[in-house]
Amino acid sequence: MGKPTGFMEVARVENPYRDEAARLRDFEDLHVHQPTQARRAQASRCMNCGVPFCQSDFGCPLNNLIPEWNDLLYRGKEREALARLLQTAPFPEFTGRVCPALCEKACNLESDALTNRDNELYLIETGFEKGWVQPRIPRRRTGRRVAVVGSGPAGLATADRLNRLGHAVTVVERADRAGGLLMYGIPNMKLPKRIVDRRMSLMEAEGIHFLLNTDASPDDLRDFDAVALCGGAKQPRALNVEGIFAVDYLTAATRAVLSGNTPVIDARGRHVVVVGGGDTGNDCVGTALRQGCASVIQLEMMPAPPIERAAGNPWPEWPRTLRTDYGQKEAIHRQGSDPRIYETTVKQLLPGGVETVKLKGFDPIPGTERVLPCDLLLIAAGFVGCETATAKRFDVKLSPRGCMMPEDGSHHLRANLFSAGDMRTGQSLVVRALADGRAAALEIDRYLKGDAQ
Ligand SMILES: Cc1cc2nc3c(=O)[nH]c(=O)nc-3n(C[C@H](O)[C@H](O)[C@H](O)COP(=O)(O)OP(=O)(O)OC[C@H]3O[C@@H](n4cnc5c(N)ncnc54)[C@H](O)[C@@H]3O)c2cc1C
The missing domain is CATH 3.50.50.60 (FAD/NAD(P)-binding domain)
Incomplete structure (x- = not known):
C-alpha cells in the first residue's frame, strides 16, 4: 500500500554520478550505487497515490507494477519485489541503467519523483548477487521453431518470451557479439558490456541459441515456423558534409x-x-x-x-x-x-x-x-529507418518512415514473417523496443497456435 507520508519524510536522492575527474579517466560505470537502507528509504517515498501514471502507457511502456514493487522494497521484501518487477520487465539490468525513466516524469510527485530506475537496478543486481536470478527453463517444449533476426533489446525480448512459451528460439545476429545497440552503441560507462554478456549467458542456459557473425537471409531461415525481424533502425541521416x-x-x-x-x-x-x-x-x-x-x-x-x-x-x-x-x-x-x-x-x-x-x-x-x-x-543527426538491404532481401515494403510497420499497425508482415522494435517503429528507446518485442512474441505465439491446429 506504500507509505502515505514517506515522500514528506525522505528527500529524493538519485544514485550519484562518480566525480567528473575520476570518471573521465576510464570507461567504467558512471554511477555510485547506494546501499540497501538508502534504497528502502527511497522506495518508502511511493505513497501508492491511486493514480499511478508511472505504470500507465505515459510512464512505462512495459507497464511495470511500480507502486507494488516499491512497496515490497520499502518493507524489505526484495525477493518478492524482484519477482513482481520481473512479471513485466524482461531485463531490468538494462532499463535500470539506460532508461530515461519516463515513469519518473509521470510520477505525481513531479520533479520530486520516486527514483524508480535506481530502485529497479538495485532489485535486479541484488537478485544476481544473492543467486535469485537463475535460468528459467520451460517445462514443456512445443516443437515449433522461431528465428529472431537481430539481438538488440527487441530481439532479446521476443526471444525471451517465445522461449518461455516453450518454442525453440534461434537468434541470428550479424555482429560478433549479441546485444545490438546495448553492445555496440550505448557506451560502456552507461552500460558495462559484462552486464550484457551476463544476460546472454543466462538466455543460453535457458535454451536460446545464438548464431553470431551471421547476416540473415530468407533461404537460411526456410526451416523455421516463424521469423521475427528485429534488425533495428540504424540507417543514419547523412549531411551535406562527410564525417x-x-x-x-x-x-x-x-x-x-x-x-x-x-x-x-x-x-x-x-x-x-x-x-x-x-x-x-x-x-x-x-x-x-x-x-x-x-x-x-x-x-x-x-x-x-x-x-x-x-x-x-x-x-x-x-x-x-x-x-x-x-x-x-x-x-x-x-x-x-x-x-x-x-x-x-x-x-x-x-x-x-x-x-x-x-x-x-x-x-x-x-x-x-x-x-x-x-x-x-x-x-549524430538521427536515423532515417531500417537498412534497405534487409528489407529487400526479405521482400518487405518499407513504410514512409523507412520501417517495417504493417499497415494494420500489428507485428505481422505476412505468412510467417513478423517485425518488432526499432525496425518496426523507427529509432526509439530500449524500454519501447523491449515492450514491442514482448508484444510481437505474443502475436507469433498466437500465429503458431493457430497454425498448429
Ligand atoms: C548511440 C545510441 C545510444 C542510445 N542510448 C540509449 C539510452 O541510453 N537509452 C535508451 O532507452 N535508448 C537508447 N538508444 C536507443 C536504443 O538503443 C534503441 O532504441 C534500441 O536498441 C532498439 O532496439 P532494437 O532491438 O530494435 O534494435 P538494435 O538495438 O539496433 O539491434 C538490432 C540488431 O539487429 C542486427 N541485424 C540487423 N540486420 C541484421 C541481419 N540482416 N542479420 C542479422 N542481424 C541483423 C544488428 O546487427 C543489431 O545487432 C540509443 C541509441 C543509440 C544509437
Missing part, C-alpha cells in the same frame, strides 16, 4: 574498450565536432573526452529547449526541457563551458576545420559563418 557516423565511432570505441587496443577511430589529441545535440551526440562527447580529445563541440540545429515545461507540454508527458547529460557535464568540467552551440549547422569541411552557419528555422543566416577547429567530424 563519421556516430554509431560507427561508438562501436569502434567499445571494441577498443573490450579488446584493450587503440580504437580504430580515435579522438585522442583531435578537435572533435559532433553534429547533433541529442543523446547519441552526448554519448560521442563523453567518449571523445575519455579518449583524450583536444576539444569537443556539439552543434544543434534547434533552439535550446525551455528550462520549464511549455504550456503545450503538461505533466505527465515527457518534459521537453533543457537537460544537461553526463557528457555535457564532463565537457563543462574539462573545458569550462557547455559544448553545445544551438541553431547552428555545418556548411563545409575545411583543412583542419569546419565552417558553421547559424540557422533561423532551417534556413542559414548569411554572414553568420564561423570556422571551428576540427579534425574529427562526428555525425
